[in-house]
Amino acid sequence: xxxxxxxxxxxxxxxxxxxxxxxxxxxxxxxxxxxxxxxxxxxxxxxxxxxxxxxxxxxxxxxxxxxxxxxxxxxxxxxxxxxxxxxxxxxxxxxxxxxxxxxxxxxxxxxxxxxxxxxxxxxxxxxxxxxxxxxxxxxxxxxxxxxxxxxxxxxxxxxxxxxxxxxxxxxxxxxxxxxxxxxxxxxxxxxxxxxxxxxxxxxxxxxxxxxxxxxxxxxxxxxxxxxxxxxxxxxxxxxxxxxxxxxxxxxxxxxxxxxxxxxxxxxxxxxxxxxxxxxxxxxxxxxxxxxxxxxxxxxxxxxxxxxxxxxxxxxxxxxxxxxxxxxxxxxxxxxxxxxxxxxxxxxxxxxxxx
Numbered sequence: 001x002x003x004x005x006x007x008x009x010x011x012x013x014x015x016x017x018x019x020x021x022x023x024x025x026x027x028x029x030x031x032x033x034x035x036x037x038x039x040x041x042x043x044x045x046x047x048x049x050x051x052x053x054x055x056x057x058x059x060x061x062x063x064x065x066x067x068x069x070x071x072x073x074x075x076x077x078x079x080x081x082x083x084x085x086x087x088x089x090x091x092x093x094x095x096x097x098x099x100x101x102x103x104x105x106x107x108x109x110x111x112x113x114x115x116x117x118x119x120x121x122x123x124x125x126x127x128x129x130x131x132x133x134x135x136x137x138x139x140x141x142x143x144x145x146x147x148x149x150x151x152x153x154x155x156x157x158x159x160x161x162x163x164x165x166x167x168x169x170x171x172x173x174x175x176x177x178x179x180x181x182x183x184x185x186x187x188x189x190x191x192x193x194x195x196x197x198x199x200x201x202x203x204x205x206x207x208x209x210x211x212x213x214x215x216x217x218x219x220x221x222x223x224x225x226x227x228x229x230x231x232x233x234x235x236x237x238x239x240x241x242x243x244x245x246x247x248x249x250x251x252x253x254x255x256x257x258x259x260x261x262x263x264x265x266x267x268x269x270x271x272x273x274x275x276x277x278x279x280x281x282x283x284x285x286x287x288x289x290x291x292x293x294x295x296x297x298x299x300x301x302x303x304x305x306x307x308x309x310x311x312x313x314x315x316x317x318x319x320x321x322x323x324x325x326x327x328x329x330x331x332x333x334x335x336x337x338x339x340x341x342x343x344x345x346x347x348x349x350x351x352x353x354x
Contacts, residue, residue, distance in 0.1 A: 007033040011067040019073030025312040080105035128310035148227030164233040173231035174215035191223035198342030217342030
């Protein structure tokens with residue numbers, strides 16, 4: 001029996017919010033067979049996952065279980081080492097974003113994938129979202145140069161704030177979340193980024209001195225396009241205009257109009273678009289707009305778990321159909337490069353030229 005006919009044997013490392021969702025996606029897809037889960041500490045798991053053995057150490061589990069695929073959903077400082085280890089063991093790899101915590105490590109992972117001749121996909125969930133795919137297509141139709149205005153601020157408390165503080169042990173909000181939205185900018189313009197600036201502020205004593213929970217980045221592209229992205233976490237963060245997703249060009253704009261009752265720490269809301277609003281800049285002889293704005297209602301949108309299911313269905317397709325993932329990998333390194341440059345700019349107070 002060939003690998004294309006039997007289920008892909010998968011080892012899932014990291015059982016936080018994303019790891020559990022991806023594990024459920026494998027559990028419910030007959031194309032996969034979970035051979036083990038990895039987590040250093042005990043975790044409360046959904047009923048469907050309780051029958052699987054949880055191993056405390058990734059390297060040991062990898063050697064003992066010999067999976068076909070490793071799904072790496074641990075804290076970002078372990079992503080690169082675990083991914084390279086998996087490739088060297090002959091596995092395909094799915095890794096949650098960000099791919100790594102440095103550009104050098106991200107490039108090391110991509111090089112290991114190519115050397116092993118195995119598939120690497122990165123958890124850019126918006127790439128599998130029908131509404132975001134439509135937003136990108138509509139923006140590209142407008143033609144550049146573009147202005148990108150994007151943010152995702154989260155007024156977090158309780159367990160969500162505890163998760164955010166744990167993430168900020170090694171990654172700032174503009175890097176952790178920014179890779180998604182910078183990736184969207186790069187897909188729309190296709191131009192190279194040339195300059196990145198960033199600013200940030202530590203708004204709480206609950207994180208270390210050299211970390212900030214409010215961050216703002218600006219990026220300038222070779223075609224003249226400009227973009228900003230803002231991310232903030234914590235109990236002090238305002239919910240006013242916490243969700244802005246807006247693209248402008250000389251020919252008009254395309255925006256996401258968010259439900260007015262949405263809450264910033266609702267994980268399903270982070271990917272939902274509700275309505276895509278299309279605006280044409282075209283005016284008639286009297287200087288008035290020729291056509292009214294058009295609203296595309298995105299009914300029946302997938303929720304967070306369904307999007308994770310889509311991501312893993314893509315992983316299965318990439319392995320079975322031998323998809324060319326070179327652009328996917330290049331884009332992941334590019335968006336990380338921009339966000340890490342912004343982080344560097346925050347810390348040095350100087351722009352970074354790419």
